[in-house]
């Protein structure tokens with residue numbers, strides 16, 4: 001089997017417990033014993049109740065945090081810190097308000113020391129791909145939420161990462177914009193053949209955009225189910241949504257998350273995957 | 276110039292001008308009508324006449340120039356120091372923890388109370404005045420800068436870090452520009468405080484500057500002279516504040532208009 005682009009090998013991450021007492025507080029185990037792989041060019045979604053550690057996994061893949069136990073590999077290399085292979089994108093667009101859209105897209109290349117000419121060219125190329133070529137010199141506040149999120153994708157793609165990590169990138173935009181962004185992203189991932197790990201709480205979105213969906217349990221989060229999405233044409237989420245199999249997959253996920261919730265011991269758990 | 280004319284025609288501006296005229300008229304005639312003697316509130320014409328006399332006899336321009344220069348130097352040095360310490364502490368949480376109790380104590384101490392001490396140290400020179408201004412300007416700048424450094428969005432920091440940015444890149448690409456709005460609100464406060472610092476310094480010791488004229492006028496029971504001096508000090512304060520606003524407009528040009536404070 002070919003080497004996976006991204007691999008979590010028995011990863012556990014716990015945080016020092018919060019509380020007034022010192023030393024005696026139990027550590028908070030965010031994720032426990034997570035193993036997963038994402039193959040080259042694959043888009044894998046991660047769903048689960050909120051607080052189950054999805055973002056924690058993503059942060060570790062980006063090299064911004066280290067596992068307590070286990071290891072994360074990107075392209076077969078153990079992730080020791082931020083590196084060129086991965087780039088991430090969050091619900092917040094994280095565009096710097098004092099930079100124009102073009103300058104924002106250049107940010108990653110600029111930090112990596114790319115010469116001005118070539119980083120400008122690359123940024124323009126990505127902005128054109130994201131249909132923002134008329135907005136080079138606009139400031140972020142002059143753009144709509146959907147456009148800003150596309151600019152954030154352009155910034156992510158500009159550094160040409162092998163793996164893109166996305167943490168609920170569409171959850172802050174309205175329903176219609178969300179559909180458009182989903183198709184844009186679907187087409188872009190297919191066209192660039194990028195590998196992606198995609199966190200979402202929208203089950204239909206997970207099914208429409210990915211090759212596989214991984215379901216996580218309540219905290220301490222671990223992967224309880226893997227669903228391979230056997231619908232053709234991942235590049236076109238719109239078409240996929242029309243497919244009769246779509247509903248079956250979503251139904252299955254709903255079921256999984258419900259069962260999981262009933263089995264939870266803490267009745268006041270704030271987590272709800274279907275919000 | 277046309278835009279100036281246009282802005283003069285705006286209702287708000289027009290009302291403001293009208294109010295100024297009404298105020299001048301009231302100042303000129305009301306105290307007399309109310310039987311308030313001129314040594315309590317001298318009418319506007321007396322104050323104007325006094326300012327002309329001071330221009331001829333008391334080297335008013337020299338004194339004003341000295342105060343203005345002290346304010347400018349004290350403000351710039353204080354801001355510079357506030358920024359250096361603010362950003363420095365922001366970069367080093369350890370240093371911040373170590374120094375914060377002392378900084379807090381110094382922040383609470385009334386800075387103008389240092390004026391006599393500085394005069395004792397440096398004599399009747401410009402240095403004690405500048406020093407009081409530096410001390411008083413330092414805190415709002417430092418506190419605002421440090422606060423901004425502490426509240427930079429963690430996700431933004433992570434984004435920049437994810438591109439393998441080093442500590443100084445995080446500072447120059449993110450923290451420093453992100454702190455600009457807070458820095459400028461500190462500078463606005465500092466610009467008015469600088470005038471206070473200098474005036475107190477001049478009042479305490481020396482024979483130059485508007486602060487000196489203020490005390491001198493008081494000694495002579497020359498109320499009009501005191502009024503002239505207060506007005507000139509206010510003008511200096513307005514100049515300092517305007518300079519900050521102009522700089523702010525050009526630095527924070529990227530903000531939507533409504534997010535800029537009142538000018």
Ligand SMILES: Nc1ncnc2c1ncn2[C@@H]1O[C@H](COP(=O)(O)OP(=O)(O)O)[C@@H](O)[C@H]1O
Pocket residue numbers: 015016028029030049050051052053054055056057219
């Ligand atoms: N830096 C941290 N320090 C302490 N606890 C944390 C930290 N990051 C996350 N957690 C905790 O870990 C759990 C999982 O968080 P997160 O990964 O954000 O969940 P999700 O993204 O699935 O909603 C939560 O209970 C959260 O409070």
Ligand SMILES: [Mg+2]
Pocket residue numbers: 054055056167
């Ligand atoms: Mg999350």
